[in-house]
Amino acid sequence: MSEQPLLSVENLTVRFAMNRRGLFSPATHLYAVDDVSFHVNRGETLAIVGESGSGKTTAALAAARLVTAYEGRVVLDGEDVLPLEGEELRQMRQKVQFIFQDPYSSLNPRQRAEEIVRDPLQSLTDTPAAEQQEITERLFAQVGLRPEQRRLFPHQFSGGQRQRIGIARALATQPELVICDEPVSALDVAVQAQILNLLSALQEEFGLTYLFISHDLGVVQHMCDSVAVMYMGKIVEHADRKSLFNNPLHPYTAALLSAVPSVDKTLREKSKRILIPGDPPDPTQKQVGCRFASRCPVAQDQCRLSEPPLTEIAPNHRVACHLVDEKAISPL
Amino acid sequence: MTEPLLKVQNLRVELTTRNGTAPVIDDVSFELHAGENLSFVGESGCGKSMTALAIMGLLPEGIGRITAGSIMFDGQELTELSQERLRRIRGNDISMIFQEPMTSLNPVYTIGEQIVEVLLAHQSISRADAWAEAATLLDAVRIPKARERLKDYPFQLSGGQRQRVMIAIALACKPKVLIADEPTTALDVTVQAQIFDLLRDLRQETGTSIILITHDMGAVAEMAERMIVMYAGRIAEIGAVDDIIGTPRHPYTKGLISCVPHVLAHVTDEKQPLTEVPGIVPSLREFGKDQCLFASRCQHRTQQCLTARPQSVNFDGAQSADCWHAGTL
């Protein structure tokens, strides 16, 4: 693929100041996203997967300029995003829109559905009012809401319908990149399928590029073209869909996959269960070595001493593990 | 076959809300045998938690009441017991763990104090013995350095550890039945795997029967021998897990299984749209109508489905589905 990725994130770091323990102790920081690089090809879906607290949301928010990056570079459509200000920043915001996890709290309860959907057009574009109305009406149909529902308030909709409103709002400015942050995690399985199918259809229709955040590996596998697996602020594996799921190389990726309960009996019997003990270590403590070492079933001395870099071990397959090399064989 | 440990027959529970009275549990019957894991699945709002609360005698006061049917537990009719006797059964014989362990733990007491309180309330042992027993329990639910952690407050624990503490409290009195209502929904998948492992081991060691409530078919497949698919306060399908997942007979069960993007062992370039079950679970107001309550979402619906509640159709191996067309689909 010679074409430039639509979004390319290079060495991004986001840190949050922590409460000082005492008046004279130095300020400490939590590195929520720590030197992370990934890219999303135009018209494709990159999924970021990982457990809660691994930094998925923060990475996406920083790429969209909704949280301040500490270090790194974000290039959208050839343009350096982090230094943008004023009108240029406003232009950039039209191109990147967000769909949030919680269809309950992410909509203003006092706004009517159509006002919510129109909001980005008003704040980010100079679209004339009449055209705004047309666009809003069209969006309602496109996300599967009925015209008479335009005047209703969020509480008058079901969870799935509210997520449709959130999707319509995200599409209002005709963005190129849509960041979907756990868009179906709060929904029941049947409604999940409805929303996932809608997102796929809209992507096809408008050539959208998705940065799709989820902790659900089944959903990720279904939606993505490529995947980045995060663990404690780091990407541990980044590969295209087939490479990642057919040959997961990082022990954490393998453990995540084996932890998903499966309805498929043969799959259950043939797959080796990799039970990783404990919880992730305290993110406020700076780690030496591989962050996964404390839970990794195959960790060796070198893993606890030096941090493995994210290394390309095959085309479109990068892994950060000391025990994985070009032979691309799982260390488990 | 031996007598079941728990036998629920034709249970009807009515909820009275601003919108009137409706049967949140509508003619539900099932059995739970000693040492068995039975799972309830279904979307939210189908009455899974209400079924559990009815068994526990914890229906929302002034709103919910059992209006018909029987709950036989270990030779006693629970629906006829006094509050006092029920409370004793709740503490000693049937325990429950909930989805959000933080809200079920008291933030101002250490976890040690909370476990000891439960032990003292239900067993005649000394306070010192209770503390020793509490440490043993924390150890049994695989919390490292159990004795030291007894002094921790709930906020000092991770979500997974809090759920382990809840399991420890639930196990404190060696219950015959453990009801786990979405115990891992708020947890990460690797932590869920640990909790499931723990539940499996505990069941093997203690012979406790488990009722696992979940919305995840995969979890059912891994944890349970028998399952009940609930829809709008009724049993849509009941039977052995392998039978139902292998050959679902009720259109709702089929939909629940096929609408989920299951992790595949081997992925190809091909991607199919997910099978959709249109619409949503009806609200409580619709419950109890003399028709199939799934009809509005069902592609096999006929006139009959709209005019009478479906009867059970039985299949091999004690699988049965409440659908007018289950036999011919």
Ligand SMILES: Nc1ncnc2c1ncn2[C@@H]1O[C@H](COP(=O)(O)OP(=O)(O)O)[C@@H](O)[C@H]1O
């Ligand atoms: N505004 C904030 N202030 C302080 N810490 C934060 C803030 N936002 C996120 N964090 C912390 O950063 C880490 C990553 O969080 P997040 O990006 O939300 O993870 P994820 O989306 O993968 O669950 C977590 O440890 C979280 O507690």
Ligand SMILES: Nc1ncnc2c1ncn2[C@@H]1O[C@H](COP(=O)(O)OP(=O)(O)O)[C@@H](O)[C@H]1O
């Ligand atoms: N305290 C309550 N007051 C009124 N309605 C309730 C109450 N609790 C539950 N319900 C209603 O009862 C039905 C079944 O709820 P529940 O048993 O919690 O479902 P599930 O556990 O399957 O998600 C739902 O329609 C729900 O809205």
Ligand code: SF4
């Ligand atoms: S009874 Fe009719 S509407 Fe109900 S599930 Fe069966 S076919 Fe569908």
Ligand SMILES: [Mg+2]
């Ligand atoms: Mg997040």
Ligand SMILES: [Mg+2]
């Ligand atoms: Mg419930």
